[in-house]
Amino acid sequence: MTDAVLLADATVAPMPILAVAPAQVMRGAGILAQAGAAIARLGKRPLVVGGDRTLEVVHALYPALEAVGGAIAQASYGADCSESGLKTLVEAVAQHGADLIIGVGGGKALDAAKLVAHRCNLPVVTVPTSGATCAAWTALSNVYSEQGAFLYDVGLVKCPDLLILDYDLVQTASRRTLVAGIGDALAKWYEASVSSGHSEQTLIIAAVQQARILRDLLFQKSAAALQTPGSEVWREVVDATVLLAGVIGGLGGAQCRTVAAHAVHNGLTQLPQSHGVLHGEKVAYGILVQLRLEELMQGSVLAETSRQQLLKFYGEMGLPQSLNDLGLGEITLAELHQAAVFACRPGSDIHHLPFAMTPEHLMAAMVSTTASGNASGAASGSDRSFKSVDSEP
Numbered sequence: 001m002t003d004a005v006l007l008a009d010a011t012v013a014p015m016p017i018l019a020v021a022p023a024q025v026m027r028g029a030g031i032l033a034q035a036g037a038a039i040a041r042l043g044k045r046p047l048v049v050g051g052d053r054t055l056e057v058v059h060a061l062y063p064a065l066e067a068v069g070g071a072i073a074q075a076s077y078g079a080d081c082s083e084s085g086l087k088t089l090v091e092a093v094a095q096h097g098a099d100l101i102i103g104v105g106g107g108k109a110l111d112a113a114k115l116v117a118h119r120c121n122l123p124v125v126t127v128p129t130s131g132a133t134c135a136a137w138t139a140l141s142n143v144y145s146e147q148g149a150f151l152y153d154v155g156l157v158k159c160p161d162l163l164i165l166d167y168d169l170v171q172t173a174s175r176r177t178l179v180a181g182i183g184d185a186l187a188k189w190y191e192a193s194v195s196s197g198h199s200e201q202t203l204i205i206a207a208v209q210q211a212r213i214l215r216d217l218l219f220q221k222s223a224a225a226l227q228t229p230g231s232e233v234w235r236e237v238v239d240a241t242v243l244l245a246g247v248i249g250g251l252g253g254a255q256c257r258t259v260a261a262h263a264v265h266n267g268l269t270q271l272p273q274s275h276g277v278l279h280g281e282k283v284a285y286g287i288l289v290q291l292r293l294e295e296l297m298q299g300s301v302l303a304e305t306s307r308q309q310l311l312k313f314y315g316e317m318g319l320p321q322s323l324n325d326l327g328l329g330e331i332t333l334a335e336l337h338q339a340a341v342f343a344c345r346p347g348s349d350i351h352h353l354p355f356a357m358t359p360e361h362l363m364a365a366m367v368s369t370t371a372s373g374n375a376s377g378a379a380s381g382s383d384r385s386f387k388s389v390d391s392e393p
Contacts, residue, residue, distance in 0.1 A: 018203075019139035019159045020250035022126070025243070027165035032127065035164050036064030042123040042161055043100025047093055048074040049113040054105035054129055057172065061104070061127070073098065077105075077112035080144040089116045098122065103160075106177070107133040107279055111141035115154060123161040130173035131181040131238040132280055136163050137246025148275045150266040159250065163243075170238055171230050176278065176318075181241035182222050183284025183319045187261040188248045189215040190287045190306075195257040195352040207252030214244050223316060260293060260343075260357075261286035263350035264366070267343030268328070271335055277326050284319045285326055288369040289362070290353075296365055297355045304372075311370060322370050336363055 026035055039046065046065065048055065055074050065072055073096040078085035089112060093101070101120070103113025104127040117124035118141075126136040139156040188211040196204050217240055225237035248256065264286030268274040274282065288310060294303035311321055320326045323336075340359035343350055350357050 017157060018250070018253050019156065021247065022137060022160045022163040024161070025163045025165065027167070027239070029167045030060070032058070032060040032164055032166040032169060033064050036068045036070075038162055039065060039100070039102070039125055040068040040070060042125065043098070044069065045071045045096060045098050046073075046100040046102045046125075047096050047098035048072060048102045048104060049077055049089060049116065050074070050104040050109045051106070052076050054109060057129070058104050058127065058169070060166070060169070061102070077109050080146070080148045081108045081112040081115065081142060082144050082146050084146060086112060086116060086119070086143075090119060093120050093122070100125065102127065105129050107135040108142075108144070110135040114156060114160065115141040115143070118154075118156045125162040125164065126160045127164045127166070127169070128242055129169055130177035131170055131241040132173070132177040132278060133181060133184055134242055134245035134249065136160065136165070136242055138249050140249070144269070147272065148269060150269040155254065165238070165242060167230070167235055167238065175226060175229070178226065178238065178241065179317050179319060180278040180280030180284070182218050182237070182280070182317060183287075184280030185241045185245040186215055186218060187258070187283050187287050188245055190290060191259040191261055192248065192252060192256045194259050194290070194354070196252060196255060199255065201255070203251050203253075204255055207248050207256045210244065210248050210251065214240055214248065219313060226317070257352050258349045259352045260290035260350045263343040263348050264289045264362075266348070267339035268326070270339050270342045271328065271331060273328055273331060274326065277320075281320050281326065284314065285321070285323075285369065288321065289365045292365040292369055292371070293353065293357070293361065297361065307369070308372070323366065336366065340366065
């Protein structure tokens, strides 16, 4: 009788699936060459998905696979993780008879690999080639247009089956990628503390506190890490941007949400001029915009203090502090409005802010990320400045 009651209760109110972490993580210098057996347990006919340049540099992967008899094929995801690129990858899966997807590269390559594996119901291995994002960890993929504009994200049923973090491989990436990863990881605290900071759910509390720890760790160790690539502190920062940032999303799930920082990123991708800017660079700028919004809309002294702290840190790291730093100093008001409208579209993460948001309010914050002084006075003045933006050519 008790079992029947429990089953009935479970049927009425099933617990949502929480994709917390990859099933296995391998990390270390040169670890990729040792990963053949772990990969072979997942499949014997892998399709390696990456960018054109990335597929040329992962030589260590192939001897490891060939040693266990794997029949390997490779396919490029294209310029972006787009629906047409994903269709081509699904066709490549069928043509090769693949039983495993291996994603190698940056965020878009890994997102494409994860999403193709999801659609084909195959296991997936992620091999990040930089510390630029936590995409190697997460059960989430972003989909872009053919032109590189963000369209939507897709929640996946599980995190990757295997994540291989080879420090030697990551060290071959440019310094800029790790700086961008630092910016992207910082957003975990500034967004989660707004969207979920008052939650009483145990895992949400844990995720938010981990985000605070992540922020403090990056403040303390990033400068030393960038000065000493390959060192122990450098590895700790890579672990933070790739692994710990992913843990936060895994524990918090959909309820530990992104807010304005990622919404601003999504809006900026609608402008072709932004496509040479890395994901984490746009997100880092978006954090400043979010804090500026809190100043303008709420008169928050704490937000102003946090923004000034970040501006100093960004200056030391080389992270963008303004539209001009992003190479967008010459965009028109109409183009800025286009980005702001997309960022404020219905269902956007920006509406997790505790106040109503309009494109005009967002534009006021976007052009004043380095401002100082009276926050409340700036709000009304900036709002008036953008009343006629729709009439711009």
